[in-house]
Amino acid sequence: xxxxxxYQKGELPQYIDFPEPTAQSTxxxxxxxxxxxxxxxxxxxxxxxxxxxxxxxxxxxVIGGDGVCLLKDGTRVYGMGVSGMMxxxxxxxxxxxxxxxxxxxDTDAAALANAVIGAAMGLRFKADIxxxxxxxxxxxxxxxxxxxxxxxxxxxxxKVIATGRNEQSLKDLLELGADxxxxxxxEDEQFxxxxxxxxxxxxxxxxxDYLWGHTAEMILASLMGKGSFTHKTRFVxxxxxxxxxxxxxxxxxxxVDLQLTGSGLGSWPKSHVRQLFTEILPEMFxxxxxGKLKVKTTEVKLANIASLWNMExxxxxxxxxxx
Numbered sequence: 001x002x003x004x005x006x007y008q009k010g011e012l013p014q015y016i017d018f019p020e021p022t023a024q025s026t027x028x029x030x031x032x033x034x035x036x037x038x039x040x041x042x043x044x045x046x047x048x049x050x051x052x053x054x055x056x057x058x059x060x061x062v063i064g065g066d067g068v069c070l071l072k073d074g075t076r077v078y079g080m081g082v083s084g085m086m087x088x089x090x091x092x093x094x095x096x097x098x099x100x101x102x103x104x105x106d107t108d109a110a111a112l113a114n115a116v117i118g119a120a121m122g123l124r125f126k127a128d129i130x131x132x133x134x135x136x137x138x139x140x141x142x143x144x145x146x147x148x149x150x151x152x153x154x155x156x157x158x159k160v161i162a163t164g165r166n167e168q169s170l171k172d173l174l175e176l177g178a179d180x181x182x183x184x185x186x187e188d189e190q191f192x193x194x195x196x197x198x199x200x201x202x203x204x205x206x207x208x209d210y211l212w213g214h215t216a217e218m219i220l221a222s223l224m225g226k227g228s229f230t231h232k233t234r235f236v237x238x239x240x241x242x243x244x245x246x247x248x249x250x251x252x253x254x255x256v257d258l259q260l261t262g263s264g265l266g267s268w269p270k271s272h273v274r275q276l277f278t279e280i281l282p283e284m285f286x287x288x289x290x291g292k293l294k295v296k297t298t299e300v301k302l303a304n305i306a307s308l309w310n311m312e313x314x315x316x317x318x319x320x321x322x323x
Contacts (some may be wrong), residue, residue, distance in 0.1 A: 038064075067110050069092065077100060141164030154287065154292075211240070213245075300320070
C-alpha cells in the first residue's frame, strides 16, 4: 500500500510503498482510509516532539493518528488508529469508532474530530461548563480555537471572549459566536488592562488556553487579586503554541480563586474517553452535518506529503490529506 512514512534520519516524510497493517487482536479492524487531517499533534508525534510519542522507528513510522475511513461493509466512520492513518489501509480500535452522518464530508469530519477533542473535553470535563458561563478562548483564531468558540456557545456560554493575533480572523469569530475580541498584538499593559476591565464587568468563569507561554502569564496576571474575595475561574491548558513554560508567582495563585488544570492525552479517565466516542463526537458530527458547526479546510493529496509537510495554510483552516 502507499503511505506517508517518517524515518529516523529523514526531515520530511516519504510517500512510499509500505507493508499493509494487520489487526493484532479482536479489538482491532482493518479499514480503507479516506481522509486524515495533518495537525501539529501529528507532526509532533511523527518527529518525537510530542510528550506522548517515542518518535520515528528505524524501519519507518506511518504518520497520522485518526481519520475518516470505510469499514469492510462500506460503512463510513471516524476512527482512531492503532497503526498510522495516513495510508491506504490502517487498523483502528473497534471501541473508538463513530459512524458519520451523510451530511458531513470526509474532509470536514477528518478536520473536525481533533478540534472537538481539543475543545469539548476541556469545556465539558475539565472546566465543567454550565449554561450562563463566561468563557475566554485564548488563541481562538486557530482551527481548534474557532471550533471551541462555537462549542462553548452550543454548551450555553452567556459570553465568549476570543483572543488572537490575526485581526481579520478575530473579526470572523464574531460571526461564529464570539461576543468580544481582544487582540494579542497590543502592548502587554494594554492587553492586561483590557482583560481586567472585561473581567470586572463580566467575571470570567472559564479560560480555554491554546497558547500558554507569555499570553498565559498575562491572563493570569490580569486575574490576580488584592486580598479580597475573588470570582472563581477555571483555567484549562490545552496547547502551548506560544511556549511550553511560564513564570507563575505564588502570590498570583494565593490571591485568586483559581482552578488550573490541563486537558490532553493522559489527563482524561476512561469514562470521559468513552463519552467522547458515544456522545460528544456523534453530536458534533451531526451539528456539522446540519450546518450548525462550521469549519474550513484545505484539501491535499497523500502523494504530495513531502512538499506539504511545512505548508502554511490560511489562519483558521486545517490541512486535510485525502487518500
